[in-house]
Amino acid sequence: MAKFQTPLLDQLESGPWPSFVSDIKQEAAARAKNPKGLDYQIPVDAPEDLLGIVELSYRDKETHWKHGGIVGVFGYGGGVIGRYCDRPEEYPGVAHFHTIRVNQPAGKYYTTDFLRQLCDIWDLRGSGILNMHGSTGDIVFLGTQTPQLEEIFWELTHKMNNDLGGSGSNLRTPAACLGQSRCEFACYNTQDICYQLTQDYQDELHRPAFPYKFKFKFDGCPNGCVCAMARSDFAVIGTWKDDIKIDQEKVKAYVAGEFKPNAGAHAGRDWGKFDIQKEVVDRCPTHCMNWDGSKLSIKTADCVRCMHCINTMPRALHIGDERGASILVGAKAPVVEGAQMGSLLIPFIEVKPPYDEIKEVIEKIWDWWMEEGKNRERVGETMKRLSFQTLLEVTEVPAQPQQVRAPRTNPFIFFKEDEVPGGWTRDIADFRKRHQR
C-alpha cells in the first residue's frame, strides 16, 4: 500500500499523456521489491516521499523545496544542485534530494550498455528517478545525498568516461541536433562542433565566472530541432547562400501525387489532393516562389530559408551547396526581463574545424559580458541595455542589412563620424544662411 494518499497526483494519471506520477509509483514499487538485492545508499522510500511532498505542494499551492546549497564535487562549481525539503521529519526520504546534471553525448546517441550503466549507478546511489532529458539537454539525476556525490562523479568519469553538465553561472552543457548523422538538411556537422566546444571550454563549463548562465545550441538547419534561436544565448543555425536545388521532375511527381508531401508526416487524415500552389507557393513567407504548371522557380535573393518548401517536398528540393551558419545572440526565458528570441548577429559564417572563427566571436562576447553584465543578467539583457550597436562594436561585426528585420522599424545602428567618408564637420554660419532658428 502506498505510504501517502495522493488524490491530486492520481488525477494527473487520468490524462491522455504518460504521467510522471505513474513513473514515480513504478519506481517506488521496484525499490520496495529490490529484485537485484541492492544495498541502497539513500532511503529506499525516496520515491514514496517524493510523491508525498509533491502532493503536499499541490494541496498547499506552494513549494516545499528550499533554494540551493553548498553541494558539489571537488573543483566543480556546477553540475550538482543542492535541494532540501522544508518538511524533513514527515518526508525523510527527500530531506536531502540533490540533483546531478550529466553531460549528454552530442546528438543524444547512446548505447544500451551506457544507459544501463547510468541506471545502475542511479539505482544504487540515488532515488532511481531521472529525467531523459532536462530542458537543458542534460541527463538529470533527481535526488541523492551529499556523501554519494563524489562516488557518482568518480564512477561517471572513471568507468563511463562521461562528465557532469553545467549549472549555475557557467557555460551550460552545449546541445546539438543530430545533424549530419541522420538528417539531409544539416548544413554543418553539429555534433562535432558541440563536442569540440564542450572540450575547449571545460573551464567555462565547470568553474563559474559569468554574470549568469550562458548556453550554446547548434541547429543544423533552420528547422531548429534544438530550438537554438529561442533557447540559447548563442545560437548557431545552419544555412546556405546559394540556390535551393530543385529537381523539376520530382516536383512534377509530387504534383501528380506520386510522392506523399511532407514525407507522409500528416497522413493521419485525408487532406485531399496535393496542391502545390496552395500548400507550398502561397505559404512562402516572402512570396519568392512561382509555379507555372510545369516549372517551379525560386528567387533566392528573397528566400529567408524558412524550410517550408523543402520540408513539404524533400525529394524535389534540397538545401544549397554553399553551406555554413547564421549566429544569433541573446535568446532567453523570462527572469530579470521578459522572454526574448535571439537577434541575428552574423548572417553567414563558415563552420569548419577547428571552429576558430566562431570561437573568436564567442570569446569577444564573453569578455564584454563578463566586464559589463550585471549580476543575474543574461547576455541578451546586457545587449538590450547597452544596445545592439555596442555588441556589433565589441564583436567587430559590421552592421549589415540582414540584422534589420524591416527598414525603419528597429534603427539601432547610428553611424559615427569616422565611418562616414568626409565626416560631418560643417560650418554652422553657412548652415544658418539656409536655416532660420
Added chain:
Amino acid sequence: MADEDVVLDFLKGKSAAKSKFYFKDFLPLFPDKGPRDVKKILTKLVNAEKLEFWSSGSTTMYGLKGAGKQSQAEGED
C-alpha cells in the same frame, strides 16, 4: 599582499554581514586585472579548499569554506 590574501581578507571583513558573493564582487579588488585573471585567483583558492561554491541551480556564488549554511545544518552528516 598576495592576490589570494586580498580575496580572503575581503571575505573575512564582510563575514559578519554576508557569506556568499557574486563573481563580480571580486573584480573591484583587482582594478588592474581582467575577469579571467580574477577567475584564476578564485579557482586557486577553491582548489586549496579555502573558498567554496554555493549554487541555487541557476546562479553560483563564492564564499569562505565553512561560512554560511552548510549541509550539516540541513541534517546531512
